[in-house]
Amino acid sequence: MTYDLVVIGGGPAGVAGALTAARAGLRVALVDSGARLGGQYFRHSAVPGAEPGLGRFLRQGRALGERADVLLRHQAWSAAREPDGTLVVHCVTRSSSAPGGGAGERTVAVRARRLLIATGAYDRPLPFPGWDLPGVLTAGGAQALLKGSGVVAGRRIVVSGTGPFLLPVACGLAGAGARVLGVFEAGVGLGLVRQPLLALDKAGEAVRYAVGLARHRVPYRTRQAVVAAHGEREVEAVTVARLDKAWNVLATRVVECDTVAAGYGFVPQIELGTQLGCETRHDVDGSPVLSVDAAQRTTVPGVWAAGEPTGVGGWRLSELEGRIAGLAIVAGHGTAPRTAPAPSTDAAAGPRGDLTTARAPAPGGDPAAAAGRPGEQEMPGEPEVPGELEMPGELEMPGEPGEPGVPVVPGVLVRRRARWRAFGEALQRAYPVEPGWQGWLRDDTLVCRCEEVPLARVREAQDLGATDARSVKLLARPGMGWCQGRICGYAVSCLAGEPPRPPRRPIAQPVTLGALSESGEASDRAPADDPPPHPNPRRSS
Amino acid sequence: MSDVIVVGAGVVGAACAYYAARAGLDVTVIDRGPVAGGTTGSGEGNVLVSDKEPGPELELAVLSNRLWRSLAERHGGNGGFEFEAKGGLVVAETPEVQERLADLAAEQAAKHDVEHTLVPAGSLRDYEPHLAGDLAGGVHYPQDAQVQPMLAAAALLGHGARSYGRGTLRLRLGAAVTGFTRSSGRVTGVRTTQGDVRGGAVINAAGTWGGEVAALAGADLPILPRRGFILVTEPLPEPLIRHKVYTAAYVTNVASDSAGLETSAVVEGTPAGTVLIGASRERVGFDRTTSVPVLARLAGQAVALFPALREVRAIRSYCGFRPYCPDHLPVIGADPRVPGLYHACGHEGAGIGLAPATGHLLAQLVAGQEPDLDLSPFRPGRFSEEDQ
Secondary structure (H helix, E strand, O other): OEEEEEEEOOOHHHHHHHHHHHHOOOOEEEEOOOOOOOOOOOOOOOOOOOOOOHHHHHHHHHHHHHHOEEEOOOEEEEEEEOOOOOEEEEEEEEOOOOOOOOOOEEEEEEEEEEEEEOOOEEEOOOOOOOOOOOOEEEHHHHHHHHHHHOOOOOOEEEEEEOOOOHHHHHHHHHHOOOEEEEEEEOOOHHHHHHOHHHHHHHHHHHHHHHHHHHHOOOOEEEOEEEEEEEOOOOOOEEEEEEEOOOOOEEEEEEEEOOEEEEEOOEEEOOHHHHHHOOOEEEOOOOOEEEOOOOOOEOOOOOEEEOOHHHOOOOHHHHHHHHHHHHHHHHHHOOOOOOOOOOOOOOOOOOOOOOOOEEEOOOOOOOHHHHHOOHHHOOOOOOOOOOOOOOOOOOOOOOOOOOOOEEEOOOHHHHHHHHHHHHHHHHHHHHOOOOHHHHHHOOOOOEEEOOOOEEHHHHHHHHHOOOOOHHHHHHHHOOOOOOOOOOOOHHHHHHHHOOOOOOOOOOOOOOEEHHHHHHHHHHOOOOOOOOOOOOOOHHHHO | OEEEEEEOOOHHHHHHHHHHHHOOOOEEEEEOOOOOOOHHHHOOOEEOOOOOOOOHHHHHHHHHHHHHHHHHHHOOOOOOOOOEOOOEEEEEOOHHHHHHHHHHHHHHHHHHOOOOEEEEHHHHHHHOOOOOOOOOEEEEEOOOEEOOHHHHHHHHHHHHHHHOOOOOEEEEEOOOEEEEEEEOOEEEEEEEOOEEEEEEEEEEOOHHHHHHHHHHOOOOOOOEEEEEEEEEEOOOOOOOOOOEEEEOHHHHHHOOOOOOOEEEEEEEEOOOOOEEEEEEEEOEOEOOOOOHHHHHHHHHHHHHHOHHHHHOEEEEEEEEEEEEOOOOOOEEEEOOOOOOEEEEEOOHHHHHHHHHHHHHHHHHHHOOOOOOOOOHHHOHHHHOHHHO
């Protein structure tokens, strides 16, 4: 069968978007690689209540489960458009009962008229000598271990990098019983002072983390960072450096520890969008992100994006964007063309940028969407986050009764999104990555761990005529391995002297050749059917 | 001022520059991007004599094969570009196909001294232990080899610059050619986004974009992109595949004129431990959009040939655009319409293999010597009506 909407990613953006659309009566599928909904931020164990917003998210997730097909442990490796315009998301999933035995991997093709990309972001590490030793983790990796499996990464932990994300990581680890020897922030953590109004919103959270660090006696040092890790077989100590403004090393000392959690921000995960040909832009920090209009539409007809793939800004912004995308998708449902390879005639939001009105759904469209005035539906869960001030008039619904337009997205959501977007951008400005880190590397420091490419080989490639990151990769192999440059891509771009380019990953996740060969069969169109829990009816034959 | 300007820093341009420098000429190589940024960076690195019908291209391939070997020997054994004399194994699905393969091999041997061994079905696994059991036989070609194409281009430029005197071979990357300078009808150099570069002769080695460069000089060259996808597996701990292994259908697809999709199984290991899986051919312009059905077909054909690959993961895929001429032959020689302009492009899927011979012969031509091979089958004017 063909869904009205398939959502990729079960974090705050994806769940909000899927639920909004499902509540309006659309047939929705959501795919996620995890065993539970939540994504990176709401990756939860059985102990809720730890994170702001988690209870609310869990309620949304439960509501979604009742209204949509939630396909967990489904890893999307390709998003494509078929000749008739249908969008198809190719996933691999493993099941012990799979026919044929072996790795038990099988392919599932999920088809839909609309697609919402809500694939989040992943950690952005920087290389340093010794970062390939066991015991060096990304900040997100350490947090994922803790949140997902309740595992504390080590006993004596050093947290290093840049950005406000280091604080919850350190607090979480300290709260779970680890000795956190210090949080070393390479930048100046007070950058937010220059954005006092914006800082207000996060003040509560920042105070909470400050209190948390103080309670566990965790020192927080700015303009300092871990610039090397030492050890025979695993981390035994690190070199912590005092840095100048450009992150050049001024002085060093050695700190004994068994674990390093390091993170320098996030890389938005956009390759499914670039596979489809979505245009990108550079975010404030230079990261390529998907270009979207005010209705969260990408430049490819029928494809929306929400959350970090459109710019890193945190879970609140992600949820808002997911809701707005869901509302816009609902509004366009029934009026929008089913075949969309042609330039967009999508009526979801009228002229670009104006998403407050849309044409009324055509007769015969989804009655739920037409009647629901979906913009007025509230998400289940808590009232709005405390500290967000409602301005007078903000809840007024634009769009005159009797006009051909009906409200699509309440102005309040639009304005709130603008505020959180500005906040996210302010954070990116406050925590930039400075070029001095390249001086931390030695010739033998691995830049790419998958292919074991040291800095010297990168420099050789440049001497051979590699003038950009892609040709460095072609000549020296960084980014050619298992992770396809997710870990080293940012660093290689910096070393090549260019901002990161949009990823070219036609196979977004590894997939066995056996499973891949079956994806071709899946592309022969199957007749509509009731497929879940197995959305690819041809697979069983 | 250089004696020769080479437009294009892919493997063919690099070979032209190398042999021109070796012939004592001063060379400037210009590319709008980095070294090996175009089709060279999207190839498998084939150095094949097995896949060509007897004729001028095979003659060129045999010469080129010899030149690749001597380049590798001259520069440290593997040339600095992972030269591997691994040999090729063409396999047949049916006895009829095996017969045709044997006939082709006999003809290749008779006319061009191409070496081969006929392999009966029962002996296939002596060559490739993991081959499927239902094949009818094959032909082993010991001369087939492989290079790492990006390193090959970079190494040829590097060897050329180091071996024949400082300043003999210069590289200008990131400079796009926007036109030609002329004096009384003769080309005297190129205009680029970084200023004019003067030269006694200009070699167009712009590959798939060779037609565009020729057009800047007012010459028509019918070179079209023919898209191909390659799948790359995870690195395997033990080499699974020793030779370049492909099915007989590859030979017919290479020579086909169809615009539609054609695929045949081409499978080989690399020194990095990965397995490369090709080959598809489509004429769809410069469209980079990944086609899942094409990848699925490539995967299916590879698994059919090597069942052990079924549980091996594909981790990457890339596509490139072969420079395709209507008669499947490259364009090598002086352009009679534009004095001072030479072409070395349009090698379709064989550019890596044919690069040294192309560079060597063109260097002879530019230096005023008689080329070792008759270049008339490759003459640039052959597509125009006056030439017919």
